Amino acid sequence: MHILEDILAHNLFIIFCGxxxxxxxxxxxxxxxxxxxKFWPQFSRITGRENxxxxxxxxxxxxxxxxxxxxxxxKTESGSDRSLTKSEYDTGSFMQKMLEYAPxxxxxxxxxxxxxxxxxxxxxxxxxxxxxxxxxxFVAPSTSGLSAKDWKYHGEECWGRIGEIYSEMQAGED
Numbered sequence: 001m002h003i004l005e006d007i008l009a010h011n012l013f014i015i016f017c018g019x020x021x022x023x024x025x026x027x028x029x030x031x032x033x034x035x036x037x038k039f040w041p042q043f044s045r046i047t048g049r050e051n052x053x054x055x056x057x058x059x060x061x062x063x064x065x066x067x068x069x070x071x072x073x074x075k076t077e078s079g080s081d082r083s084l085t086k087s088e089y090d091t092g093s094f095m096q097k098m099l100e101y102a103p104x105x106x107x108x109x110x111x112x113x114x115x116x117x118x119x120x121x122x123x124x125x126x127x128x129x130x131x132x133x134x135x136x137x138f139v140a141p142s143t144s145g146l147s148a149k150d151w152k153y154h155g156e157e158c159w160g161r162i163g164e165i166y167s168e169m170q171a172g173e174d
Contacts, residue, residue, distance in 0.1 A: 002075040004031055007060055012103040013067035013169045014162070015135075017094065019113045020074035022144065031060045031070050036145020038155070039109070043068070046163040067169070069103065073116050089116040099133045104169060106135045107162060110142030111150075125154050126161070138162065 003026045008015065022034035032039035033054070044051045047066045054060045063070055073089045094117060098106055108114035111123045118130065118137075128137035140158040141150040 003077070004029065004070075004072065004075070005057060006069070006071045006097065007031070007057075007063055008069040008071060008097065008101050009064055010101055011067075012064075012069045012101065013166060014105045014107055015069040015071060015098065015101065015103040016107050016109050017113050017117065018072045018109040018142070019089075019116070020072050020077055028055065029057050030054050031057075032143060034145060037143050038145075038151065038159075039143040042143060042159045042162075045159070046166050069101070071097065073113055086116075091117055091119070095132065098135055102133055103135050105138055105165060106132060107138045107140055109140060110144065110147065111139060112142070114139045125158050138165070 003021045016039075018032075021031070022037070024034040025031060025037075031054070040052050040054065043049070043063065043066075047068075049066070052059075052062060054062070060070060071094065073091060073094050075090060075093075108117065111125075114123045114128075114137075115121060118128070123139055125139050125141060128139060131137060138158075138161075140162060141147055141155045143151075
């Protein structure tokens, strides 16, 4: 059974992919609801929407209205990256979904998610040279409150770039 269901659709601008739900997100049944998580403030900044604070999976579906989707690689466990079982990362299913839904960008919310999906240890923040099908790949610092160090040095720059990419895609739709 999946802790959080995917929020996906065809023709999305971006699908954000994390490692797994935090314990708080699993309890609430809502993506990125842990204390100190910066995802929703960044979502608001990227989309120009007023601050959204979802309280349920239904509330999280608002992302679809903005051409954005949400998923995790490990759908059966919750907690910090260090507490997760490596064998529970379902990269095969993730790859199938990304090829099926074919977003313009897949943004990994943290290096750990990218490491598992791309099956390589060395990951840099920003645009990646490879693609998944027709989807460009971007690695951003995790929005988790536990990732303050990475956020301090790379967060604003990377998430700012995601905002620019999103704006460019939206402008291209007009």
